[in-house]
Amino acid sequence: MRGVFLLELGAVLLSLTFLARLAGRFSFSPIPLYLGLGLLLGEHSLVPLDVSREFVDLGAELGVILLLFLLGVEYSISELTAGARRAHKSGTVDLTLNFLPGFVVGWVLGWSFTAAFLLGGVTYISSSGIAAKLMRDLGWLGNREAPAVLSVLVIEDLVMAVYLAVAAALVLGASVGGAAWSILGAVVIVAAVLAAASRFGSHISRLVFTQSDESVLLGMLGIVLTVAGLAEQVRVSAAVGAFLLGLAVSGEAAHRAGRLLGPLRDLFGATFFLFFGLQVDPAAIPPILAPAMVLVVVAATTKLITGWVAASSFGATAGGRRRAGALLIARGEFSIIIAELGVEGGLEPQLAPLTTAVVVGLAVLGPVAVHLTGVIDRRELRGAIVLHGGRHYPHAFESNQSPRAVEKTR
Amino acid sequence: MTTPRDLKVERTPLPGIGLRLEFVVGDGRRVGVIHRQRGGVELFISHPNKPDLTATSVDLTASEAATLTELFGGSVFSHELSHLREAASAVVVDWLPIETGSRFVDRPLGDTELRTRTSVSIVAVIRDGTAIPSPTPMFVFAAGDVVVAVGTVEGLAAATEILRSEA
Numbered sequence: 001m002r003g004v005f006l007l008e009l010g011a012v013l014l015s016l017t018f019l020a021r022l023a024g025r026f027s028f029s030p031i032p033l034y035l036g037l038g039l040l041l042g043e044h045s046l047v048p049l050d051v052s053r054e055f056v057d058l059g060a061e062l063g064v065i066l067l068l069f070l071l072g073v074e075y076s077i078s079e080l081t082a083g084a085r086r087a088h089k090s091g092t093v094d095l096t097l098n099f100l101p102g103f104v105v106g107w108v109l110g111w112s113f114t115a116a117f118l119l120g121g122v123t124y125i126s127s128s129g130i131a132a133k134l135m136r137d138l139g140w141l142g143n144r145e146a147p148a149v150l151s152v153l154v155i156e157d158l159v160m161a162v163y164l165a166v167a168a169a170l171v172l173g174a175s176v177g178g179a180a181w182s183i184l185g186a187v188v189i190v191a192a193v194l195a196a197a198s199r200f201g202s203h204i205s206r207l208v209f210t211q212s213d214e215s216v217l218l219g220m221l222g223i224v225l226t227v228a229g230l231a232e233q234v235r236v237s238a239a240v241g242a243f244l245l246g247l248a249v250s251g252e253a254a255h256r257a258g259r260l261l262g263p264l265r266d267l268f269g270a271t272f273f274l275f276f277g278l279q280v281d282p283a284a285i286p287p288i289l290a291p292a293m294v295l296v297v298v299a300a301t302t303k304l305i306t307g308w309v310a311a312s313s314f315g316a317t318a319g320g321r322r323r324a325g326a327l328l329i330a331r332g333e334f335s336i337i338i339a340e341l342g343v344e345g346g347l348e349p350q351l352a353p354l355t356t357a358v359v360v361g362l363a364v365l366g367p368v369a370v371h372l373t374g375v376i377d378r379r380e381l382r383g384a385i386v387l388h389g390g391r392h393y394p395h396a397f398e399s400n401q402s403p404r405a406v407e408k409t410r
Numbered sequence: 411m412t413t414p415r416d417l418k419v420e421r422t423p424l425p426g427i428g429l430r431l432e433f434v435v436g437d438g439r440r441v442g443v444i445h446r447q448r449g450g451v452e453l454f455i456s457h458p459n460k461p462d463l464t465a466t467s468v469d470l471t472a473s474e475a476a477t478l479t480e481l482f483g484g485s486v487f488s489h490e491l492s493h494l495r496e497a498a499s500a501v502v503v504d505w506l507p508i509e510t511g512s513r514f515v516d517r518p519l520g521d522t523e524l525r526t527r528t529s530v531s532i533v534a535v536i537r538d539g540t541a542i543p544s545p546t547p548m549f550v551f552a553a554g555d556v557v558v559a560v561g562t563v564e565g566l567a568a569a570t571e572i573l574r575s576e577a
Contacts, residue, residue: 074426074447083425132426141444142430142454144462147422154425253548255448320462377463 012041016270028367029130031273031332032360038277039285039356056275061238063272064337065228066265068239071128071157072246073254080247083154090148090310091155094328097302099124105291106348114170115348121163122339122355123299127332128153130363134327134370145311145320149327152310160334161243167338168237171345196248217260224261239337269333276336277356279343284353292357299358300365303328319377326373330366335359434461443475451475504566505536508555511576520547528568530561 015037016030023030084091102123106116131153135141224242231241249257307325316324339355342348422430424444432442432454440456453475454467470478508514514522524530535542535549536556542549559569 079423079425082423128426139454139464139467141424141427141452142432142440142442142456142464142467144440147424147430150425150427258448317460317462319460377460381457381460381463 029363032363034273035277035356038274039282042278044281059268059271060275063268064239065242067269069224069242069246070265072243073249073257076250080158083151087151093309094152094306101298111348118342122335125156125334126328127330130330130332131327144316145324148310148314149324161240164237164240167341171341280352280356288354295358296361300329323373326369329369331359331362503560506557506570506573508551510553514551515553519545519549524569528565530559530565530569532557532559534558
């Protein structure tokens with residue numbers, strides 16, 4: 001029995017590797033592929049996987065916690081507050097335009113308020129992973145619109161800390177009054193931890209980080225899980241606890257945490273997306289395809305508008321606004337985390353399949369749109385170069401030849 | 411570093427990535443660098459016809475960036491040197507030993523709080539004949555280390571006292 005388990009696990013990991021490489025090759029996100037593999041291997045599918053459910057379950061939970069923790073590590077408190085101040089207008093546009101599509105579709109489908117609220121979160125939050133990777137790969141960090149895009153992503157992540165707490169309370173809370181209390185508690189805890197983190201962050205960082213890699217890895221993981229567990233105990237959701245702890249870690253410590261825990265996040269993160277796909281019955285997908293397609297189109301358009309608004313407030317011209325919008329289209333990791341809350345709470349059977357379809361659609365459409373704006377840019381540039389070519393750099397062409405000429409004369 | 415008055419260097423924080431510094435050169439292109447949180451620098455130049463768009467960018471490691479700076483320094487340095495010498499006359503470099511009895515043996519550099527208390531900066535630590543440049547606050551001292559510090563004469567005197575103090 002043991003051997004079969006290992007064989008299955010090995011086969012799954014190899015498939016994930018293959019998918020990750022495939023995605024990397026075309027600089028696409030592997031997340032839709034992981035979800036797809038999950039769909040293919042789920043209980044209801046043709047080739048059901050019987051790798052111990054508890055094992056995958058635990059891996060998935062660790063994945064969420066590590067994803068959120070390392071997201072927090074990427075940012076410092078000052079960056080968050082500065083980003084929020086600089087781009088609060090585009091942040092508000094972003095929240096309004098992109099939360100509503102999911103929320104309204106959930107409402108039209110006759111879902112409960114909480115389920116619709118979760119679907120709103122799914123369409124709201126862009127994939128900062130996909131956007132940041134595209135910007136790095138394309139060398140767009142020097143572009144005028146880059147800070148606009150990154151500021152919007154920062155605000156989204158900050159909003160998500162509060163949102164996840166609220167959503168977790170809504171999913172758990174039985175009565176409206178009780179939910180209101182847990183929401184208030186969650187908001188207070190988030191604010192308190194943020195305040196404490198900005199004051200004592202450097203102490204926490206120094207305390208943990210004077211040891212060998214091994215002890216830092218174990219200690220760090222221990223602290224992350226403890227805080228996540230505590231947060232879960234007081235009903236703030238483990239993910240939020242991990243995110244806030246990540247914010248508190250800064251400087252050299254953040255560097256080390258990223259280096260040591262990054263590989264674990266990748267392993268368990270992939271497990272999480274696979275796990276989410278496993279829960280979805282492929283037969284549940286066709287009935288929700290119509291609303292999913294509507295959501296993909298609407299939610300892509302609303303992000304284009306958001307990017308346009310955000311980039312213009314940073315003084316970018318039409319090209320930059322277009323690129324900013326396209327970069328924000330992709331949804332990914334965090335949409336799945338939000339939907340998983342509802343699946344755990346047993347809220348709405350259509351939430352998981354609809355989220356899967358929307359995320360797969362937008363995670364593919366986003367990078368395609370980004371590459372398209374690149375094509376438009378190049379086309380415009382070619383037109384421009386014909387007009388001004390040579391005049392702008394007469395010496396550039398000469399200098400191409402001169403080194404050789406110099407060498408010859410020697 | 412000083413920049414001529416008509417060149418405005420724009421500082422843009424890139425949350426989660428680092429800090430971007432840039433300015434506009436004569437032909438309208440933006441030229442700048444992105445200092446990454448994870449270390450390393452990206453050098454970029456925008457398109458001449460589309461200043462919003464990066465035309466080319468190159469990732470540099472810390473030592474490559476330092477080399478590039480040196481290459482630039484060649485022409486600028488002699489020019490600026492006379493000003494610098496004047497401005498720097500109040501600033502002194504000193505070598506401060508960590509002796510066996512010092513209470514900072516086996517303790518991290520951050521514990522000395524030298525910069526807060528004396529405005530002295532530690533630029534390197536020499537251990538067993540090799541220099542460790544830009545040690546972080548987490549750097550742990552050993553007996554026999556020599557601290558290379560920059561500061562005012564008064565500040566360095568105070569720093570010497572602090573590093574000498576016994577457990």
